[in-house]
Amino acid sequence: MDAQRVATEGVIDREIRIRARPETVFSFWTDPTKMARWMGRDVRLDPRPGGELRIDYNGSDIAVGAFVEVEPPRRIVLTWGWEAPGDATPPGASRVEVDFVPDGDETILRLRHTGLVAEAVEGHSEGWDHFLRELVEAAGG
């Protein structure tokens, strides 16, 4: 097995160009009404460090998390998990980092989701459990 593959197994990286200014794109992560236009059916959030986030997708799939960093209009970091008992990604277990990079009147959005369960399966089980505990504490759980 190859080390680099192991290290990146539990990470999802995405980059997308949006024809809107960072201020506009950023507001779709911090205004619950706007967020519901692209993610979830019912969104409740408090966009400041330590503030909670709850996204109800369909009445049974509910994502919960907490904001860790809120730096308008450049960067947002939040914890991410699913509310359902026994889910492999419980609240606080994973972390989503979003960077909004201006490019003229447009924005390059970079999203990195780390701490996913695939990472734990790649032989990092102890590290995962430690990470999970730390994040739950950091989230005030």
Added chain:
Amino acid sequence: MMDATLQALADPRRRQILALVRGRELAAGQIASQFDVTRPAISQHLTVLRNAGLISERRAGTRRLYRARPSGIAELRAWLEEFWDDGLARLQRAAEQEEASGRTTGGD
């Protein structure tokens, strides 16, 4: 199917078992010897992992041999990637729509 995968992976011991049989085949007894729990408990974990499609089972004489199925993890990863791809595509449309309407009305 995805529920079974997520439920199977929610248990730390099952994640340890899965890591153990990644890239190599081990007998149930060899797996059990790595943990300080009863053999039936390990068998139960192996059943859950097998039902979730995360490991395969093969019989060799009287022994049962287990190995991780990379495709089981790949399915979970694909599900999460699709989750973000769909979400970000919708975000792109909504933000561009808002920006365009802001420009035509001449203000925020």
